[in-house]
Amino acid sequence: MEFIDLRTRLERTRGEIDARMAAVLDHGRYILGPEVAELEDALAQYVGVKHCVGVASGTDSLLIALMALKIGPGDEVITVPYTWISSAEVIALAGAKPVFVDIEKTTWNMDPRLIEPAITERTKAIMPVGIYGQTADMDAINAIAAAHNLPVIEDAAQSFGATYHGNKSCALSLIGSTSFFPSKPLGGFGDGGALFTNDDGLAQTFRQIRVHGQGGKHHHPILGINGRLDTLQAAMLLAAFEHFPEEIKQRQEIGALYDALLSEANLPNVQLPQIANDSTSVYAQYTVLSPEREMLQAKLKTADIPAVAYYAKPLHLQPVFEKLGHVPGDFPVTESIAAQCLSLPMSAYLSDEDQHRVIDALKA
Numbered sequence: 375m376e377f378i379d380l381r382t383r384l385e386r387t388r389g390e391i392d393a394r395m396a397a398v399l400d401h402g403r404y405i406l407g408p409e410v411a412e413l414e415d416a417l418a419q420y421v422g423v424k425h426c427v428g429v430a431s432g433t434d435s436l437l438i439a440l441m442a443l444k445i446g447p448g449d450e451v452i453t454v455p456y457t458w459i460s461s462a463e464v465i466a467l468a469g470a471k472p473v474f475v476d477i478e479k480t481t482w483n484m485d486p487r488l489i490e491p492a493i494t495e496r497t498k499a500i501m502p503v504g505i506y507g508q509t510a511d512m513d514a515i516n517a518i519a520a521a522h523n524l525p526v527i528e529d530a531a532q533s534f535g536a537t538y539h540g541n542k543s544c545a546l547s548l549i550g551s552t553s554f555f556p557s558k559p560l561g562g563f564g565d566g567g568a569l570f571t572n573d574d575g576l577a578q579t580f581r582q583i584r585v586h587g588q589g590g591k592h593h594h595p596i597l598g599i600n601g602r603l604d605t606l607q608a609a610m611l612l613a614a615f616e617h618f619p620e621e622i623k624q625r626q627e628i629g630a631l632y633d634a635l636l637s638e639a640n641l642p643n644v645q646l647p648q649i650a651n652d653s654t655s656v657y658a659q660y661t662v663l664s665p666e667r668e669m670l671q672a673k674l675k676t677a678d679i680p681a682v683a684y685y686a687k688p689l690h691l692q693p694v695f696e697k698l699g700h701v702p703g704d705f706p707v708t709e710s711i712a713a714q715c716l717s718l719p720m721s722a723y724l725s726d727e728d729q730h731r732v733i734d735a736l737k738a
Contacts (some may be wrong), residue, residue, distance in 0.1 A: 483511065530552045551568070657728075
């Protein structure tokens, strides 16, 4: 059993992928070829926004968003310490300071109640993260941001395709950002990412920044990066996107079966993921909490079942952010969840049989 089954997905889409790649090789437009615009149009329509801008990675999408907002040295951006490092890394790379706020005990996403006390005169943006496939409480976050005239960047690397109050992830704030890293819900076959917005000016700036700030041939009015989504990756993503709605449905069915099997097993000291009312998850990971994580992980390993502790060491305790001055105990909910989290095998093609194997191993 694989932790994330990428092989089955490839086998089911191989013919479409091969045809898409062959078309690119035939027309030879490898940089910003027609497939990039085709993918952008399809994703913008899917999300329900005016603009989608394809970029080289999810990390680049966040960095480009910060650059477009002119966030830099002396500025602060509020985010969470319980996520992959790129969410805070890009803030530091832009020259700004990541300011962490703790997460909710239920959804494990940014706790809106803690945002306002963290806002200072240096705060320039708020960046919630949709952990494990579920969005944060965006209405509450947007309301606080609006009261302080702050933009919100939704980091939806893990939650692309999820819904919140009937609206899709990446359409919930000024800027939405996602990743097409292979393990993500809409995974590509290498690196890739995208930005989403209804703001015409921001969309134009995103497009400039991804090509070294170019505003015309040999004309560079702003600084940028080499952050384009390449044509071959866009072509493969177009093939994958054809199956994305069905894969979301399958992920949600797998998540529901995990819920049912774990509830029936009644394992002591195991907390299941909680999905907020009027929200859906795309289950980028299916993660449980247990103070006996190492024992559970050992049981799974004995049965040749992979399981991973995402994220066992929170960002505020990472050596790279030592200068922020945080110590253990600063973010108690994050630290409690980091000490207990265990992600079980999850993909759109995980079989019922394999799920039963996982539960049997945990019960052993």
